[in-house]
Amino acid sequence: MFVLEGVGKTFANGFVALRDLHLRIAPGERVALLGPSGAGKTTLLRLLNATLRPTAGRLTIAGLDSRHLHGKRLRQVRRTIGTIYQQYNLVPRLRVVHNVLAGHLGRWSGWRAALSLLHPLQLDTAVAALQHVGLADRLWQRTDQLSGGEQQRVAIARVLVQDPAVILADEPVASLDPGLAEGIVRLLVDLAVQRQKTLVVSLHHVPLARAYFPRLLALQQGRLVYDGPPQGLSAAAWQALFAEAPLPAAAERAHVRPVTAFPL
Amino acid sequence: MRRHGWSLLLGLSLGALTVWSLLDTGLSLPALLGAEGRRQMALFVQRLFPPDLSPALLRQVGQRALETLAVSFLGTLLAVGLAAGLLGGATRTLVQGAAFAEAVPRGKLRRLGQALAYGSARALLTLFRAVPELIWALLFILVVGLGPFAGVLALGVHTAGVLGRLFAEVLENVDRRPCEALQALGASRLQVFLYGMLPQALPELLSFALYRWEVNIRAAAILGFVGAGGLGQQLFVALNLFLHQQLLTLIAATLGLVILVDACSALLRRLLV
Amino acid sequence: MSAPSLPFPSKRRPLSSLLAVLFLGAVVLSARVAEVRPQALLAPEALEHLWAFVRGMVPPAHSPAFLRSLLTPLRETVQMALLGTLLAAALGLPLAVLAASTVLFAGPLHEAARGGPLRWLARRLPYLLSRLLLNVLRAIPELVWALLFVRVLGLGPAPGVLALGISYGGMIGKVYADLLEGVDPGPLLALQSTGASRLQLVLYGWLPQALPNMLAYTLYRWECALRASALMGFVGAGGIGQHIELAMRMFAYDEVASLILVVFCLSAAVERLGDALRRRLL
Ligand SMILES: Nc1ncnc2c1ncn2[C@@H]1O[C@H](COP(=O)(O)OP(=O)(O)OP(=O)(O)O)[C@@H](O)[C@H]1O
Numbered sequence: 001m002f003v004l005e006g007v008g009k010t011f012a013n014g015f016v017a018l019r020d021l022h023l024r025i026a027p028g029e030r031v032a033l034l035g036p037s038g039a040g041k042t043t044l045l046r047l048l049n050a051t052l053r054p055t056a057g058r059l060t061i062a063g064l065d066s067r068h069l070h071g072k073r074l075r076q077v078r079r080t081i082g083t084i085y086q087q088y089n090l091v092p093r094l095r096v097v098h099n100v101l102a103g104h105l106g107r108w109s110g111w112r113a114a115l116s117l118l119h120p121l122q123l124d125t126a127v128a129a130l131q132h133v134g135l136a137d138r139l140w141q142r143t144d145q146l147s148g149g150e151q152q153r154v155a156i157a158r159v160l161v162q163d164p165a166v167i168l169a170d171e172p173v174a175s176l177d178p179g180l181a182e183g184i185v186r187l188l189v190d191l192a193v194q195r196q197k198t199l200v201v202s203l204h205h206v207p208l209a210r211a212y213f214p215r216l217l218a219l220q221q222g223r224l225v226y227d228g229p230p231q232g233l234s235a236a237a238w239q240a241l242f243a244e245a246p247l248p249a250a251a252e253r254a255h256v257r258p259v260t261a262f263p264l
Numbered sequence: 265m266r267r268h269g270w271s272l273l274l275g276l277s278l279g280a281l282t283v284w285s286l287l288d289t290g291l292s293l294p295a296l297l298g299a300e301g302r303r304q305m306a307l308f309v310q311r312l313f314p315p316d317l318s319p320a321l322l323r324q325v326g327q328r329a330l331e332t333l334a335v336s337f338l339g340t341l342l343a344v345g346l347a348a349g350l351l352g353g354a355t356r357t358l359v360q361g362a363a364f365a366e367a368v369p370r371g372k373l374r375r376l377g378q379a380l381a382y383g384s385a386r387a388l389l390t391l392f393r394a395v396p397e398l399i400w401a402l403l404f405i406l407v408v409g410l411g412p413f414a415g416v417l418a419l420g421v422h423t424a425g426v427l428g429r430l431f432a433e434v435l436e437n438v439d440r441r442p443c444e445a446l447q448a449l450g451a452s453r454l455q456v457f458l459y460g461m462l463p464q465a466l467p468e469l470l471s472f473a474l475y476r477w478e479v480n481i482r483a484a485a486i487l488g489f490v491g492a493g494g495l496g497q498q499l500f501v502a503l504n505l506f507l508h509q510q511l512l513t514l515i516a517a518t519l520g521l522v523i524l525v526d527a528c529s530a531l532l533r534r535l536l537v
Numbered sequence: 538m539s540a541p542s543l544p545f546p547s548k549r550r551p552l553s554s555l556l557a558v559l560f561l562g563a564v565v566l567s568a569r570v571a572e573v574r575p576q577a578l579l580a581p582e583a584l585e586h587l588w589a590f591v592r593g594m595v596p597p598a599h600s601p602a603f604l605r606s607l608l609t610p611l612r613e614t615v616q617m618a619l620l621g622t623l624l625a626a627a628l629g630l631p632l633a634v635l636a637a638s639t640v641l642f643a644g645p646l647h648e649a650a651r652g653g654p655l656r657w658l659a660r661r662l663p664y665l666l667s668r669l670l671l672n673v674l675r676a677i678p679e680l681v682w683a684l685l686f687v688r689v690l691g692l693g694p695a696p697g698v699l700a701l702g703i704s705y706g707g708m709i710g711k712v713y714a715d716l717l718e719g720v721d722p723g724p725l726l727a728l729q730s731t732g733a734s735r736l737q738l739v740l741y742g743w744l745p746q747a748l749p750n751m752l753a754y755t756l757y758r759w760e761c762a763l764r765a766s767a768l769m770g771f772v773g774a775g776g777i778g779q780h781i782e783l784a785m786r787m788f789a790y791d792e793v794a795s796l797i798l799v800v801f802c803l804s805a806a807v808e809r810l811g812d813a814l815r816r817r818l819l
């Protein structure tokens with residue numbers, strides 16, 4: 001699905017957010033992305049959903065080089081990638097229905113989109129998606145009246161309507177309490193398993209990641225420092241990662257799979 | 265310290281300008297408020313009474329008031345339409361293809377085209393609002409003849425300049441994160457506008473439009489001075505023909521109309537925004 | 538998928554459809570009352586007039602004598618706007634203090650206030666009266682005021698200044714009052730507890746807090762005043778408007794073009810200046 005060869009991202013202000021990433025994510029894989037704040041998780045996900053462009057290396061999305069994507073092709077590629085953000089990804093003043101139906105935008109023409117704002121089209125898809133996340137009764141409510149957890153589920157409903165091949169989620173549970181968080185993660189994972197979607201989720205919560213994802217990636221200061229199964233790292237190693245202490249030198253080569261155990 | 269210097273400089277130049285203006289225009293409050301000035305004013309006010317309340321005049325005034333109301337309403341509506349039509353060019357984020365996500369570096373020609381569209385839309389809006397409505401009214405009278413229609417056009421064009429700029433600023437300042445999310449799922453420029461920018465901006469846009477309606481009812485009341493219909497025309501005539509007793513009725517009608525529109529606008533704002 | 542087709546939420550529907558119907562009705566009615574005839578814009582004679590006008594405007598009048606004759610009205614316009622705005626602020630400020638409910642009776646500062654019905658009335662009466670006065674002042678357009686003052690005082694810039702001062706005084710007063718009401722009461726309470734009088738509270742508590750916004754609004758009014766004073770001439774109150782009307786009546790379209798250009802430049806320049814000053818202020 002995604003192939004990264006030496007991908008780097010330097011922002012316009014000169015800040016190097018990601019450097020020299022080598023990575024391959026196959027269709028149907030479930031991957032958790034871990035790392036301390038500022039490590040570049042969001043940046044990486046934005047590269048993957050083609051809202052940022054790499055400044056170094058090569059990123060291929062579904063076999064297409066991201067450098068050559070623009071116009072209609074770009075929109076088509078973006079349509080196949082659904083993204084859920086930590087927050088702020090819904091339009092607050094719009095009704096839930098329209099936020100969910102926005103998942104169709106990649107397929108709809110401008111006219112259809114405009115018409116749907118006046119009289120919702122393909123309403124059944126929105127209802128079904130909301131039922132899936134347990135919010136069918138909120139269809140007509142204004143989105144900013146929902147709680148944080150409910151909004152996150154609406155965002156998932158939008159992805160359901162979008163029906164992409166890949167689901168990216170950027171800290172989808174960071175602003176939720178732990179009980180809710182696990183529910184949301186499980187929802188995403190079940191979805192990916194049932195419908196055979198690729199799932200990449202960035203998380204702060206290591207136990208959740210270890211419990212639900214067969215493959216973990218760890219970023220630190222823009223570098224990939226671990227790529228492998230949850231068992232590959234001890235709890236102490238994870239702690240060290242989040243303490244922003246650089247991992248032992250061996251970790252630098254960790255992205256070569258399969259990963260050997262760490263000396264910690 | 266530097267700030268202080270600036271304020272001082274500004275204050276001093278303001279003071280100097282004021283003194284110069286006072287001397288130059290020969291305006292003196294003592295003369296205005298002195299015995300002679302007061303006598304003149306009292307005389308004038310006396311002549312306004314009793315107001316002319318004859319049915320014939322009232323009917324005429326009612327008709328003119330309705331005309332004024334219609335001109336202000338349609339003028340504002342036309343302005344919203346014109347402003348909306350120019351928004352695609354005047355809003356930076358829209359001209360650049362609703363580029364909330366990083367776009368492919370475009371060719372020079374494309375960027376030049378965008379800059380040109382943006383520049384000309386903004387220039388047009390500046391032209392619209394920099395020429396006062398009364399002057400637009402003179403121009404439109406030339407084209408469509410005397411009457412309230414010219415007033416509608418004049419208000420519409422001038423107000424479009426004001427609203428267009430405000431609208432563009434509101435749209436440029438919406439939260440970009442929901443818009444980026446829409447773009448990330450494949451929405452086009454128009455769709456990002458419809459689903460992301462417009463819903464966020466709508467209350468403010470409405471509120472600005474209502475505010476301009478309040479301004480325009482006052483403007484519509486004076487458009488008649490140049491022959492573009494409404495209460496102003498009668499006011500002008502009454503004053504020039506020394507029909508002082510009609511004057512008070514007309515002023516009262518203007519007052520009532522303005523207060524009515526202010527109240528309507530406040531009510532709508534509460535209902536819609 | 539068998540999805541229950543949920544209906545629209547019923548709560549808002551009557552209101553929005555009522556508003557929509559009212560709106561459409563208002564548009565149709567207004568169009569009739571205002572004699573809207575879009576086809577008049579494209580009528581042959583309309584285009585002919587327009588063409589004559591446009592042709593007459595090129596090139597704009599630019600003889601030295603004509604340009605020199607613009608200096609006085611231009612100066613008058615600028616002076617009128619400045620004096621009018623100052624007068625408006627001077628008139629609006631005291632009225633605003635009385636018209637701010639929190640200064641006289643409302644809000645946390647007056648929780649301890651006591652007294653019989655007479656005291657109660659004494660606190661509210663100034664408020665009601667000044668709000669009423671402000672409403673009347675700003676409801677009558679400045680050009681109508683100018684028309685009246687020209688009749689009383691004769692031609693010249695003086696009636697223009699008074700007209701601006703009075704109508705803008707009403708607008709400025711109302712906005713000042715609203716700004717004063719929006720002031721953070723914390724510092725006021727602190728001042729009050731030191732035993733400050735009401736006047737001292739206004740001077741040291743209310744005004745300093747509201748000042749930047751008040752100045753910014755005054756600046757905005759000054760911009761409006763400049764545009765308005767360019768029109769005062771239409772009713773004989775001096776300034777550049779008089780020349781525009783005259784030129785228009787004499788079909789001297791080249792002069793009209795220059796005059797409009799002058800108004801355009803003035804207006805655009807003032808807008809830029811205002812934007813820059815406001816950025817400094819806020
Ligand atoms: N547009 C930008 N311009 C400049 N620097 C940026 C930009 N976006 C992000 N950065 C920087 O890049 C670094 C990585 O940011 P990113 O958002 O990817 O981190 P993250 O791992 O998602 O952190 P968090 O867990 O706090 O969300 C940060 O130091 C951030 O300041």
Ligand SMILES: [Mg+2]
Pocket residue numbers: 041042043170171
């Ligand atoms: Mg992040």
